[in-house]
Amino acid sequence: MGKGDKDFEQRLAVAVGRHLEQPAEIRDLHRLTGGAVAETWWFDAVAGSETHEMILRLARYEEADNSFYVSKRTEAEIQILANTANVPAPNVYFILEAADNIGTGYVMQRIAGESIPRKILRDEQYTGARDLMARQCGGILCRIHAMSHDSISGLKILKTDQQLVDQYAMYESFDEPRPVFEFAFNWLKANAPEDPAPCLVHADFRNGNLIVGPEGVRSVLDWEMAHLGDPMEDLGWLCVNSWRFGNIDKPVGGFGEREDLFAGYEAAGGRVDPEKVQYWEVFGTLKWGLICRFQSLMHLSGSVRSVELAAIGRRVSETELDLLQLLT
Amino acid sequence: MTGEKPSSRELVTAVKEFMETKVIQSVDKHTAFHARVAANVLATVDRELELGPELAIAEKERLTTLLKTDGNRSALNKELCLRIRDKKIDLENPELIEHLYQTVMGRLSIDNPRYSAYLKALEAR
Structure with missing residues (x-):
């Protein structure tokens, strides 16, 4: 499975479409630099007349029971909770399912600004x-x-x-x-x-x-x-x-x-x-x-x-x- | 060193310049980031070829004096670690502190001579 290729993009479009409850098209998908244990992918999802600015967070290798890192699912759950506690973290839109065939991870809100x-x-x-x-x-x-x-x-x-x-x-x-x-x-x-x-x-x-x-x-x-x-x-x-x-x-x-x-x-x-x-x-x-x-x-x-x-x-x-x- | 020309340092520098002047400009942003990292790695290798051998000899000499025993550098470092772990030597020992500073400063002169704490320590010494 080539991450970032057309098939990958298509599978991501299906998953995002399910979340938005209408067909979605993926634009400008590219991987951001950095991240040793996770990959971060930047993309826009166009559905109907709206463009949604999104980020895909993917585990970089198979998740093991490891005391240093939580699973991507737990990471998503924490971000969701943070948003209810007045802690600024990107909103999580949805967690990937195995059937999505994309990997282990989740899709979240893309926040404009500088992180470098x-x-x-x-x-x-x-x-x-x-x-x-x-x-x-x-x-x-x-x-x-x-x-x-x-x-x-x-x-x-x-x-x-x-x-x-x-x-x-x-x-x-x-x-x-x-x-x-x-x-x-x-x-x-x-x-x-x-x-x-x-x-x-x-x-x-x-x-x-x-x-x-x-x-x-x-x-x-x-x-x-x-x-x-x-x-x-x-x-x-x-x-x-x-x-x-x-x-x-x-x-x-x-x-x-x-x-x-x-x-x-x-x-x-x-x-x-x-x-x-x-x-x-x-x-x-x-x-x-x-x-x-x-x-x-x-x-x-x-x-x-x-x-x-x-x-x-x-x-x-x-x-x-x-x-x-x-x-x- | 084989004495062969171009030398290892000259070859490494040639590749580093190629990365910097040709590769970085002509690839996508993600690959350019890694090409820059690669060029920095080659600069480290070049510094190690230049400075590494003398620093290693000096480190081994200090370890021999400090521990009053002989061996290769790795074995001496292992021995020093054991003595620290068993609290037979501690940071109250000025000779030891001096050795650790010299060793770490030597390593940074290869790994990253632009590191903030390295520059500050050079100034202070």
Whole structure:
């Protein structure tokens, strides 16, 4: 099955037509760059006199029971729930069925705006947005953490010590000694905070997964790492240097200050523990380093051949330097 | 090094220039993105060919001094990791911190010398 070819487009037209309850034609179908575990396809669906702007999210390889990622179905369910909780996420139109013969995934609303970090951080039209975004992110994160998630069965509770065990197992599976990572694991084990009552954690809330307009954050993407755990994990992850894209002196996503992030979170009714945020920044830096190595192994093992995945393996050293700066 | 001409570095640079000046402009956006990634990969390979051997020797020498034992670089790194795991050596040790910084900075001079934290650390040192 060639994704993106005429047959693929035809099958997508049938599925979209069922959702719209009238025949639909697919236009301008193309794959967007990025996404190691999911593919994102851009298209318009023309039905009658109306054009619907849509996005197809597809699992990139067969979904296994994996503690790092939720299924595409769960991801869709979370986005649907987010929309009822005043959290900006693209509306989900429908979840693909096996009979659609397209893959595992769902079709969602296409939100206009910018998601490329370097443009958000450098283009003049986002100057005003950059001043607002840290505070906005605080508010959105607080509302995510307050979401009532009982209706979603695919979410796992990830306690901090369990996450450390899982991450260490992944590190060991690489069989590559990295002294800086050993130190980071020691520090994380010795300084692990107590687990609070588990709440919904996005776990990939960062510059690059936000759709931004001149007025600030419009929508939050990529819910595939969501789980139940410590809410401070999200705040720490957002501050990881890798997501500052060169603006190292703006700790929140390269656009803002921690004080504004925390103020936005507390104004929305949450409580911030800055020490825990720092803990999760260290954890997040290590986790990103391990993800980089893991993604390059997806290429090296032959499961997904891609120069992009191969190259990301050489970004591990970036996180090693960040960890040294954080721990010494 | 075989001493053959053009050298590995010259060949890699030739392919990188081909990607940058011919390929990126003449393919679709999605492929152009990957062609740019490919050109960056070749730049990394070129830096590794230039800097890698000396950095590896220096790293091994530091490890030998630090651990007071001999072996190849991989075995020494494994030994260092074991000692860290067993808490026989910690980050209070200035010699160790210096070794880790030099090793990581050396690696970044190959992997990504434009990384923000690398540039900042170079300035600070």
